[in-house]
Structure formats: C-alpha cells, structure tokens
Amino acid sequence: MKISAIRDLLEANVHCGEGKLDKEVSSVFGCDLMSDVLAYAGDQAVLLTGLVNPQVIRTAVMMDMVCIVFVRSKAPSEEMLTLAKESGIVVLSTDMTMYTACGKLYSNGLVSDYRVK
Amino acid sequence: MSEELVFRFTVDGEDFTSAGQASVQVKKNLRQLGLSAEVIKRVSVAMYEGEINMVIHAGGGIAEVRVCESYVEIILDDKGPGIKDIDLAMQEGYSTATDTIRSLGFGAGMGLPNMRKYTDYMTIESEVGVGTKIVMRVNC
Numbered sequence: 001m002k003i004s005a006i007r008d009l010l011e012a013n014v015h016c017g018e019g020k021l022d023k024e025v026s027s028v029f030g031c032d033l034m035s036d037v038l039a040y041a042g043d044q045a046v047l048l049t050g051l052v053n054p055q056v057i058r059t060a061v062m063m064d065m066v067c068i069v070f071v072r073s074k075a076p077s078e079e080m081l082t083l084a085k086e087s088g089i090v091v092l093s094t095d096m097t098m099y100t101a102c103g104k105l106y107s108n109g110l111v112s113d114y115r116v117k
Numbered sequence: 118m119s120e121e122l123v124f125r126f127t128v129d130g131e132d133f134t135s136a137g138q139a140s141v142q143v144k145k146n147l148r149q150l151g152l153s154a155e156v157i158k159r160v161s162v163a164m165y166e167g168e169i170n171m172v173i174h175a176g177g178g179i180a181e182v183r184v185c186e187s188y189v190e191i192i193l194d195d196k197g198p199g200i201k202d203i204d205l206a207m208q209e210g211y212s213t214a215t216d217t218i219r220s221l222g223f224g225a226g227m228g229l230p231n232m233r234k235y236t237d238y239m240t241i242e243s244e245v246g247v248g249t250k251i252v253m254r255v256n257c
Contacts, residue, residue, distance in 0.1 A: 035225035038162055039234075051222045055169070058137035059222075061144065062165045064158055079134070087141075 001025060001110050003067050003090050006046065009104045010094040012069060016081050017090030023066055027112045030102045034059045040116045041065070048101055050074055057083040057091075066090060071098045122150070122184040128168055128195075130177025133221060139180050140165035150184060152257065159255045160189045163235040166228045167193040167251055173218050174198070175249065188237070191253045199245040207233065 004021040007014060014021070029044035031037050032051045037059050041047070046067045047060050052074045060068050061083075068084070070076060070093040076084070084091045094101055124146055126139035144161040152160075164180065171178045175197025183190040200206050207229050214224025233239050238254040 032222065033225055034222035035227040035231075038166060039227040039231045053221055054134050055137055055222060058141055058165065061141055062137075062158070062162045064154070083141075 001105075001108070003046075003092075005108075006067070006069065006105065006110075007092055009108055010069060010092065010096055010101050012092040012094040015076055015091040015093060016085050017067070017088070020066070020088065020090050023090070025066060026110070027114070028102070028105055028110050030098055032098075037063060042114055044112070044114070046110075048098060048105075050098055052076060052080070054080050054083055056080070057087070057089065060084075060089055061087045067092065069094060069101065071096055071101050121186075124182045124184075126180045128171045128177045128180050130172050130175060133172055136169050136172040137165055140168050143182050146182075147184070147189070152184075152189070156189065156255055156257055159235040160191065163232045163253050163255065164191045164193075166232050166235075167191065167253070169223055170228050171195050171197070173214055173223060178248075186257070188254045188256045191236075191251075191255075193251040193253075194248070195250075196248040199247055199249055200241065200243040201245055203241050203243060 003023050025045040027044045028046040029041040030048035032049055034055055041063050047065050048069045050072045057080050067090040073095050129135055140161050147157045175195035178195030181192040205211055209230045210226040212224050212226035218224040236253040237256045240252050243249040
C-alpha cells in the first residue's frame with residue numbers, strides 16, 4: 001500500500017514528507033510504548049502511535065521506519081518535525097483512535113501475521 | 118580499515134527531550150562508513166536503549182562507539198546509582214522506572230533484554246553507589 005493510500009484511508013493530515021507519499025509499505029506496528037516498538041516491531045515500516053515526544057521520531061529512525069501516524073488528533077511539535085525531516089520520515093496525523101485507524105488499514109489489506117514469540 | 122574509528126558522546130542526563138540524540142548521530146556516522154543496514158540497525162537500537170537508560174536511571178554519562186574491522190563496540194559508562202541485581206534487571210518486564218518515565222513511552226523493562234537481543238556480546242559491570250559500565254559488540 002502506498003503512504004498516500006494510508007493518508008486517504010485515515011483522512012490524515014500530512015505534516016512532512018509530502019514527496020514520499022508514493023512509497024510502498026507492507027506492514028504496520030501500532031503502539032504507544034516505545035520500549036515495545038524497539039523490542040517487537042521487526043521490519044514494520046509504519047508506526048501508529050498516540051505518544052507525542054521526540055523519542056517517537058528517534059525510535060522510528062532507529063527501527064528504519066518510513067512513516068509515523070499520530071492517532072487521536074495528537075499533533076507533533078516543530079522540534080519533532082525537524083527531526084523527522086532530517087531523517088526523511090513521513091509524518092501524518094488523524095482524528096481516528098488507534099483501534100479505528102488500525103482497523104481501517106487492516107481491512108484494506110495492510111495485514112500482518114507477525115507475532116512477538 | 119587499519120585503524121579503528123571512535124565516536125564519543127556526553128549524554129545529558131538533565132533533559133529527557135534530548136535523549137537519543139547521540140544514537141541518531143551514530144546511525145548517521147555508520148551509514149557514511151558504508152556498514153550494512155542490519156549492523157547499523159542493531160548497533161543503533163542497542164545504543165539507543167542504553168542511552169535512554171543512562172538518562173532515565175543514571176543522570177547521563179559517556180557513550181563511546183568504536184568501529185573495528187570485524188565488529189562495532191559500544192561502551193556506556195555512567196556514575197549513576199548502579200544496578201543492585203543484574204540478573205533481575207535482565208528479565209523482560211522488570212523495571213524500576215517511575216510512572217513519569219512510563220508516560221514518556223519507556224520504562225517497560227525491555228531495555229537491557231533488548232540490548233542483549235540486538236548484540237553478539239554484552240557485559241555489565243555495576244556497583245551500587247558507584248556506577249555502571251556496559252560493553253556491547255555487534256559483529257560486522
């Protein structure tokens with residue numbers, strides 16, 4: 001699925017990375033706990049989260065993720081967007097809850113059978 | 118490479134918002150050196166976990182990354198409170214972090230286990246009231 005399709009499905013705002021919306025992604029990790037993102041995210045390309053701080057961006061950088069979606073209307077700060085731009089990460093935000101956002105993506109084909117064990 | 122390359126950082130323990138800066142820089146540096154994506158990810162995640170730990174638990178410290186011919190070594194040295202029971206600290210889910218730290222997305226007790234998971238070699242030397250030194254290696 002292209003990042004632009006994620007934007008459309010989640011009716012999301014694009015905060016940065018407009019030039020990379022054509023990029024294809026095949027997996028998502030939804031989590032507010034960065035410790036678990038670092039432990040379990042595997043090769044997941046997109047991070048859905050309701051946590052808003054610079055460590056969200058740095059965690060995504062460490063895990064080679066290409067797109068972050070902030071759920072529940074959370075807005076990234078300028079500092080966070082600067083970090084994301086430096087690392088070429090697309091940042092989106094949606095009014096949907098984590099549950100609804102994950103459901104929309106899953107039911108439209110972004111399916112993962114990844115288990116932590 | 119005939120001579121090893123060393124990157125050294127002072128990790129600020131006062132300001133949580135800057136936690137992880139050194140690891141982002143290390144990732145950039147390793148990319149410039151042309152190391153494989155897998156090695157870079159393993160080094161940077163292990164260092165990031167260690168750097169966050171230093172800020173959360175130890176009030177900062179010194180992080181050093183040595184790029185050698187067959188491995189990358191990460192040395193994290195702090196003058197924090199030390200780890201009372203290393204075996205317990207290595208267990209997934211065990212944490213002494215405060216609720217404030219948990220609300221920032223960390224302190225789930227995954228840091229040390231994760232550092233071991235992402236590296237090929239790891240030692241912890243710690244003395245209560247003196248500090249902690251962690252050495253990790255990722256083979257190239």
